[in-house]
Amino acid sequence: MKKRLLVTGYKGYIGSKLYARLQKDGYSVAGIDLKDGQDILECLPNKRYDTIFHMAAIPRVEYSVNNPYYTLKQNVLVTSKVLEVAAKNGCQRVIFSSSSAVFGNGSGPTSPYGLHKLMSEMEC
Secondary structure, three states: OOOEEEEEOOOOHHHHHHHHHHHHOOOEEEEEOHHHOOOHHHHOOOOOOOEEEEOOOOOOHHHHHHOHHHHHHHHHHHHHHHHHHHHHOOOOEEEEOOOHHHOEOOOEOOOHHHHHHHHHHHHO
8 A cells, every 4th residue: 555645835845856756656645835825724634644744834034034923823833733633643754844044153043934943843
């Protein structure tokens, strides 16, 4: 039986490459992305996946400075939701994509985006 995989942010740079490779390798893979109008907080499939690749994020530092509430929601709360759904449905693993922004200038995050990624790392 094929492993069932989910890629969040499957239309982003990393997510799109991963999604295409998984399909090419013959996996049963689903994708969810804001670019399709799919807010993960509202429409994350309540299904069992063997692995969830959580690539979804609003990655722009300047945008996170100007829109801290929205980016907190999309970067931190979405991660919490992914982890909650994964645990509830017996997902074997969640693979999370973080960022070098968690290190900032060497002493920690210097932007909301970096802080959001660090918070998500801690929760994972």
